[in-house]
Amino acid sequence: QVQLVESGGGLVQAGGSLRLSCTASGRTFRNYLMGWFRQAPGKEREFVASVNMVLGATYYTDSVKGRFIISRDGTLNTVYLQMNSLKPEDTAVYFCAAKMSDLVLTTTRNYDYWGQGTQVTVSS
Numbered sequence: 071q072v073q074l075v076e077s078g079g080g081l082v083q084a085g086g087s088l089r090l091s092c093t094a095s096g097r098t099f100r101n102y103l104m105g106w107f108r109q110a111p112g113k114e115r116e117f118v119a120s121v122n123m124v125l126g127a128t129y130y131t132d133s134v135k136g137r138f139i140i141s142r143d144g145t146l147n148t149v150y151l152q153m154n155s156l157k158p159e160d161t162a163v164y165f166c167a168a169k170m171s172d173l174v175l176t177t178t179r180n181y182d183y184w185g186q187g188t189q190v191t192v193s194s
Contacts, residue, residue, distance in 0.1 A: 071096050072094070072095070072096035072097055072168065072182075072183045073094070073095045073096050073185075074092055074093070074094050074166045074167070074168060074183055074184060074185035075092070075093050075095075075166075075185055075186070076090060076091065076092050076164065076165065076166050076185045076186065076187060076188040077090070077091050077093075077188060078090040078091050078188060079163075079164060079188030079189045079190045080189075080190070080191070081191045081192075081193065082156055082190075082191070082192055082193070083192070083193050084156060084157055084158055084192055084193065084194050085155060085156065086156050086192070087152070087153060087154045087155075087156065088153045088156065088190060089150055089151070089152050089153070090106070090150065090151040090153065090164055090166075090188060090190070091148060091149070091150055092104065092106070092148065092149045092150075092151075092166030092185060093147060093148050094147050094148070094149070094166075094168060095147065098146070099123050099146050099147060099168065100123055100124055100146050101123070101124060101170055101172070102123045102168050102169065102170050102171070103120055103121070103122055103123070103168070103169050103170075103171045103172070103173065103174075103175055104120065104121050104123055104140075104142065104149040104166065104167070104168050105117065105118075105119065105120040105121075105166070105167045105168075105169070105175065105176075105181060106118040106119050106120070106140060106149075106151045106164060106165070106166060106167075107164070107165045107167055107178060108160075108162035108163065108164045108165065108190075109162055109163050109165070109187075110159075110161060110162040110163075113162075115165065115178050116131070117131050117176040117177065117178075118130070118131055118134055118138065118151070118164070119131065119134065119138055119140040119151060120140065120174060120175065120176070121140045121141065121142055121149060122172060123142055123146050123149075124146075124172075125172075126141075126142065127174075128140050128141075129174045129176070131176070133159075134153075134160075137153065137154050137155045137156075138151060138152065138153050138154070139151070139152040139154075140152075149166060151164070153190070156190075156192045157192060158192050158193070158194045159192075160190060160192050161190060161191050161192050162189075162190060163187040163188065163189050163190075164187060164188050164189075164190050165184055165185055165186075165187045166184070166185040167181035167183060167184050167185070168181060168182065168183040169181045169182050169183070170182070
């Protein structure tokens with residue numbers, strides 16, 4: 071059974087940083103695409119970033135480019151999202167997602183597995 075567990079959320083002031091972690095279990099994620107999404111109150115869940123677990127290739131939505139960094143560890147079971155220069159508009163529940171694919175996928179319906187989410191709140 072595949073499980074994705076996020077951690078690292080919290081409350082931070084604007085301009086600050088947080089690092090989110092997503093630990094995956096239940097299978098080998100070598101051929102997977104891992105993504106981070108976020109959902110603010112009253113809004114749809116939106117793509118943030120993704121990483122190809124084999125190649126390490128990354129992709130970001132425009133609003134976080136230059137501020138967020140997605141990475142994976144050597145075990146290929148943990149994915150990180152380093153968030154710098156945080157803004158109040160980054161406030162949301164952040165979700166980790168997984169899909170066996172070598173494509174760049176940015177929509178929620180493309181991903182098969184989801185974590186429970188972790189809250190990130192950025193105060194002004």
